[in-house]
Amino acid sequence: MNNAAQMIPQAADYIRLLPEIVLSVFGMVIILLDPLLDERRSQRTLGTIALIGSLGALIATLFQANYPGSGFWNMIQVDAFSIFFHFLIAAVTAIVILTSYEYMEVQEIRAGEYYGLILLGAVGMSLMSSAVELVLIFIALEISSISTYILAGFRRRAAISSEASVKYFLLGSFATAFFLYGVALMFGATGSTSIKDIAIVLRSGQVPPLAYVGVALMFVGLAFKVAAAPFHVWTPDVYEGAPSPVVGFMSTAPKAAVFAVLLRLMFEARAPGRIWLIWVVAALSMTIGNLGALVQDNVKRLLAYSSIAHAGYLLVAFAALPDNGIPAAMFYTASYAAMNVGAFAVVSHFGSAGERYVTLEDYSGLGNRSPVLAAILTIFLLSLIGIPITGGFFAKFYVFSAALQANLVGLVIIGVLNSAIAAYYYLRIIVVMYMREPREEEVPVSPVPAGLGVALAISVVATIYLGILPGRVLEYAGRTAAEWMH
């Protein structure tokens, strides 16, 4: 075989990139169609095309599962791990699109670029979970980040949204620069940007000191993206300002993708100096997130701090041994995605025009006015607390037991104490919904449209499924550890 033939991608290469291709095609079709459509009708049409695109990516992922292996000259890798995250990201995207139908109409936002950007963002996130080459990972990270920067500013009439967008963009670019710097140092230390080659070098014995610095810098960049303390300061402001469905999106899908990268970096590449780095950041995130959430009166800000805390719980799994830590972390991302995207769907429906109703006080008496919505939100909140029968319980359970098996008793104690603190502020929302009289001025609750109903139903079913029959998902996640480590 000559060199030229080697440079031509094979059919299998395209299959291994199929979900990303589907998403990009649909995303670009939407952006191109947008100016051609009548503004009134475009909302529904474009939304539906986006939905079909995300479902197409879902199907492509399932199809792709039959063709594991690496593609494009070992730049991407299709394995159980990437399938898991592709599926998760496509599912979250579909749910967010369903949630956005109503939101876009109520907020009177033009739909075109919005749906396009969500799909293109999903391209980046999917790619992050299958990329096994640091530069490609960086490109994927940028694709996903730039989409979310713009999406955060989509409530054009609200100053707070533009502020969120700019803040997110400035701090985010700063963080990506850190990541890129880390990649460069890693290359300098090991002579390669391929995860597999790096793993071979790092495993062979002497770890070059530069590698430690590289790992630390990459970790800073990624920790920013998952809103882990002390790189979390942007989170409350951005979550408060950005449109609620977008917050639901960016608190789950990109986070899952970044955690996927972290998993590859920490476990597949066997990054050195992992445990103490993670230990400190996990403990800080849990504590700062929960303490911050205690004093919030705005539900979006409260959930922002809660997501900082959850990033902390999740990071605990990274300090554990790979055999338990990897599946625990993957299970956590899945169940966190299910409950958080659902919670934000309720928040975005309830916020109504201009997101006026987002304070705790606005939720008072919701149990009376809209029993179904209140009950659904309660399920998500209980799952966020970590009460049995919900996915949140097993998520914490696996993470903490993985950490215990690695003898990280101190970290587990911090985590358990934090879970106890967290119960308080989630309960506050439940208490307000069910046990407070509604305030004088009636806050209107519009009926739940079909799209949102489906989105909520999927999230509830997923949350409870993971809480009652976690076995299958965990078993699937467990294959990764086997693939990487043996």
Next chain:
Amino acid sequence: MNYALDNWILTLVTFIPLAGGILLILFPRRDRDIRLFALVVSLLDFVLSLHLPVHFQCAQAGFQYEVNHPWIAKPNIHYHMGADGISTWLVVLTTFLTPLCVLISWKSIHDRVKEFFVLLLILETALIGVFISLDLFLFYFFWEATLIPMALIIGMYGHGRRVYAAVKFFLYTMIASMFMLAAILWLYAKTGTFDFTAIQGAIRNGQLENFSVAAPWLFLGFFIAFAVKVPLFPVHTWLPDAHVEAPTAGSVLLAGVLLKMGTYGMLRFNLGLFPEQSRSNAPWIMVLALIGIIYGALVAMVQPNMKKLIAYSSISHLGFVVLGIFSFTPLGLDGATFVMLAHGVSTGALFMLAGILYERRHTYEISEFGGLATPMPIYAAFFLFIVLSSIGLPLLNGFIGEFLVLSGTFGARPIYAILGATGVIWSACYLLWMYQRVFFGKVKHAVNETLPDLSGREKAALWPAAAAALVMGVAPLLWLNAIDPSVQAALAPFTQLASKVMGR
């Protein structure tokens, strides 16, 4: 004899209320139908649960009607349920009280009726599950699951400071049960199983490494969770708040069943898994129980609020249960189990009676009443009967249990029994004094003159309780026959322990 139903009965009894609750969600909001449906479901469950004691093989020690299926592979969790004599009767107590709760809430709950009965039925499922789970994880699962419906019932349907009471209840029990979860996880980490009997076996055979170092802490982990639930002095402060603010049905189930989760847990897990630690910790636990008995009674005496009085009397009565359990004598444990059942029936009935009065006058203040025997003679008769059963009049249910506890304790530690016996006197004081202030004399407030007596529905709720109080007092062997073998089995390691000590 083997019945086809034996393999299914525990699953059916546990999940019928839940299934009913889920069906109820789909019901249209016609309050009457909802109430009727809830009543039918809970009665059906009661009838089914009677299968347990009727076909219970008293001669057989160990768990019966067992079901054991793998549920989750990792961690190794099984759907493992089984009932011995103790849990059988606690299950029946639960299914017995729930229909009464439905009846007593018929009118007093008029807002958000559907949600109320859904929560009530979910609560029933969780309570039953706690008593028959033989997998520690499953047990914890049900244990936590009782928390949410109960807190919501208190917080949504309660009186004045209901939110405060609900949150306090939730946080107290939730934080305490985290210690239990930690202990359960430790056991799982060392044994690789959550199965109660397997863990028990591993501990008895000394197969666990570092067990002797960890055991005191594990014992405490379980004990803290149970002590808060009981509630034992000094972690009892959530109880009066929760009771006073809870709606009647909430109080009935709280006092009748929820508190027994704590004492049941001590009996099953503290004694069952950690006999040596139970023995070495018994002195201070018994002191706390005694403080509970006397302190609860004394505080009950001065309560101006009827419901608070009954709440403190519960602390006092549950003190007897703990005293009996940690006496490690067959009589004491038999008595403790019997007090659990008797207290469930009579205190449940007392709360129903208080609730009936509240429906009419919207107050629990004793000073608001007086001379009620004149306008409400039938009510007064029921009240007296239940008060007497609660005090422990011979031939009624309260007497048997307390007598057994005290005689068992006397055998082990006489001084504790003597002090505990004063509790019986105190209970006569506060209950009879309350009765006198509420029912005797002239009608003090004009509004009370025209209070209607019991309605047919209210009688229907009270008769079963009164009948049970009488039958339990006259024929306690119906219950003790099933309870005693289980108690003997629970005490087996203790007699070995004692002989070991003697042998030295």
